[in-house]
Amino acid sequence: MLADIWTVFWRDWTVLKHRMTAFILSRMVAPMLYLIAFGWGLGRNIQPTGGGSYIDFLVPGILALNSMNISFNSVTPVHAERVYHKSIEEYIIAPIRPFAYVVGKVLAAVLRGMISSAIIITLAYAFGAHFTITPLFLLVLILNCAVFAGIGFAAAMYLGTYEQMGQVNTYILLPMSFLCGTFFSTRALPDALRVAIECLPLTHTSYLLRGIGSGAEVSMISVAVLAAYLVAVLFISGKAFVNLRK
Amino acid sequence: MIEIRNLRKTFPHKDAQNKNAEKVAVDGLSLTIETGEIFGLLGPNGAGKTTTIRMLTMLTRPTEGEILYDGKRVGDDDDALAIKQMIGVVPQNLNFDQDLTVGENLELHARLYHMSKAERESRIAELLEYVELSGVVNDGVRRLSGGMKRRLLIARALIHHPEILFLDEPTVALDPQVRWRIWELVHRLANDGATVLITTHYIEEAEELCDRVAIMNKGKLIAVDTPKNFISRLGRFVVEWRDDAKRDFRLFDTREDASRFIGTLDTAASIRETNLEDVFIELTGRKEGL
Ligand SMILES: Nc1ncnc2c1ncn2[C@@H]1O[C@H](COP(=O)(O)OP(=O)(O)O)[C@@H](O)[C@H]1O
Ligand SMILES: [Mg+2]
Numbered sequence: 304m305l306a307d308i309w310t311v312f313w314r315d316w317t318v319l320k321h322r323m324t325a326f327i328l329s330r331m332v333a334p335m336l337y338l339i340a341f342g343w344g345l346g347r348n349i350q351p352t353g354g355g356s357y358i359d360f361l362v363p364g365i366l367a368l369n370s371m372n373i374s375f376n377s378v379t380p381v382h383a384e385r386v387y388h389k390s391i392e393e394y395i396i397a398p399i400r401p402f403a404y405v406v407g408k409v410l411a412a413v414l415r416g417m418i419s420s421a422i423i424i425t426l427a428y429a430f431g432a433h434f435t436i437t438p439l440f441l442l443v444l445i446l447n448c449a450v451f452a453g454i455g456f457a458a459a460m461y462l463g464t465y466e467q468m469g470q471v472n473t474y475i476l477l478p479m480s481f482l483c484g485t486f487f488s489t490r491a492l493p494d495a496l497r498v499a500i501e502c503l504p505l506t507h508t509s510y511l512l513r514g515i516g517s518g519a520e521v522s523m524i525s526v527a528v529l530a531a532y533l534v535a536v537l538f539i540s541g542k543a544f545v546n547l548r549k
Numbered sequence: 550m551i552e553i554r555n556l557r558k559t560f561p562h563k564d565a566q567n568k569n570a571e572k573v574a575v576d577g578l579s580l581t582i583e584t585g586e587i588f589g590l591l592g593p594n595g596a597g598k599t600t601t602i603r604m605l606t607m608l609t610r611p612t613e614g615e616i617l618y619d620g621k622r623v624g625d626d627d628d629a630l631a632i633k634q635m636i637g638v639v640p641q642n643l644n645f646d647q648d649l650t651v652g653e654n655l656e657l658h659a660r661l662y663h664m665s666k667a668e669r670e671s672r673i674a675e676l677l678e679y680v681e682l683s684g685v686v687n688d689g690v691r692r693l694s695g696g697m698k699r700r701l702l703i704a705r706a707l708i709h710h711p712e713i714l715f716l717d718e719p720t721v722a723l724d725p726q727v728r729w730r731i732w733e734l735v736h737r738l739a740n741d742g743a744t745v746l747i748t749t750h751y752i753e754e755a756e757e758l759c760d761r762v763a764i765m766n767k768g769k770l771i772a773v774d775t776p777k778n779f780i781s782r783l784g785r786f787v788v789e790w791r792d793d794a795k796r797d798f799r800l801f802d803t804r805e806d807a808s809r810f811i812g813t814l815d816t817a818a819s820i821r822e823t824n825l826e827d828v829f830i831e832l833t834g835r836k837e838g839l
Binding site: 306307310313314317318321380384388389390392393394395396397398399400548549 | 606607608609610630631633634636638640642644645646647648649653657658660661662663
């Protein structure tokens with residue numbers, strides 16, 4: 304099982320190695336813009352309620368939304384492998400357990416998410432942000448990557464067209480990027496919306512990263528919520544992969 | 550030994566009248582394929598050959614019926630992993646990993662079948678040599694020509710020394726020399742004890758390669774026999790003639806019977822020995838223009 308997970312991971316790692324520089328450069332664009340526009344530009348005039356500067360408030364939010372986007376989109380090529388190239392059939396025929404495929408893909412997406420997170424952390428320090436990185440901070444980031452990689456995997460299994468994969472980005476990930484406690488506190492939202500938003504995994508990640516980064520006490524319940532999301536999406540993804548054998 | 554019992558596969562097939570209509574792809578197929586034989590599955594397009602192979606290789610779940618490998622039923626359990634380990638598949642469609650090179654595609658396969666680094670390296674080099682692709686090992690698969698892709702597909706299926714090999718129309722669009730090489734390879738594998746199941750619509754391929762042939766049409770098995778028996782059963786001689794620009798033919802047991810029949814015709818006709826193609830057309834129904 305471990306060897307099979309490694310095989311699946313090895314494949315994604317091989318592809319990533321071919322394009323490492325391009326991957327890193329392209330992943331720097333969006334966070335740079337966020338940091339410049341919201342951190343330097345707008346942020347100068349914003350005073351967060353909890354004290355500190357806006358850029359310190361912002362960086363954990365950017366880490367959360369960026370790792371979500373990167374991990375989700377690392378898995379979207381699986382859609383083409385299923386629908387167009389059919390290369391996924393190599394794995395269905397092979398003597399490996401379905402779960403090894405899912406876990407290998409998710410781990411590869413976590414790697415990409417963590418590489419791009421490292422880039423943002425470096426940029427953020429360069430922009431003068433203050434936050435501390437602890438093992439729990441990294442664990443939360445990894446959990447966040449894994450949850451959204453799992454969601455990306457399930458989407459790649461269930462959605463029919465590549466266009467629909469794009470719609471998940473536009474109608475689900477993009478709104479979450481802005482609303483889940485990333486750029487502003489969810490307290491600013493109307494109650495009904497706020498409750499819904501606070502159930503989403505990205506909101507838990509934003510608050511956890513911000514809390515841990517500033518040295519505050521954080522709720523372990525949020526960590527448990529992320530872990531529960533992960534178990535659920537891995538289960539759904541595993542089922543979906545098995546059901547490819549129609 | 551592979552036993553196929555009453556295998557059936559239907560696909561949902563919505564049409565204007567009936568939302569729950571079904572398309573029957575394979576319809577009550579029963580077959581036994583002996584260890585070490587080269588078995589041919591022959592049939593026109595849409596006969597259900599690919600669907601049968603997909604069920605045998607666990608890509609598709611049968612709607613009904615069962616498949617046994619050496620007495621072990623195919624399911625989702627551990628046995629299936631053991632069965633999968635000994636199967637090699639050359640699919641009808643090219644399904645390479647488009648983001649990997651030729652060599653990496655082969656390495657991925659070798660890793661999926663649990664080969665050690667040393668085994669992988671020597672086996673991949675050996676097969677690339679055999680299918681004459683050593684020179685493109687570092688090229689992306691997208692850059693290969695159609696024939697090169699087919700050869701790579703076959704090399705990939707053989708990496709882990711499968712005991713059972715499924716080939717779904719493996720020589721489509723290949724040059725005659727390459728086709729010969731592949732036939733030679735299949736013979737060699739069978740001599741080494743492998744079981745081979747090959748689908749084809751090149752009749753000469755089946756005639757050249759197969760110990761036994763099953764003829765399928767519209768999802769149903771029509772007949773199974775050796776190519777020789779098919780011919781002697783249906784008649785070793787063919788009388789061919791043209792009727793209003795349409796070709797027609799009839800099979801006879803002896804040359805004398807055939808000659809006598811020609812005497813009764815009022816058009817020019819010829820006699821020749823029966824080949825598998827005649828058998829195929831006789832059994833799957835004559836098409837317009839034949
Ligand atoms: N995934 C599928 N969905 C719907 N119909 C299918 C599917 N696969 C095959 N069929 C149908 O089943 C029949 C048999 O197809 P196939 O097994 O590919 O035949 P062959 O390989 O002998 O040409 C065809 O009529 C085909 O259209
Ligand atoms: Mg076919």
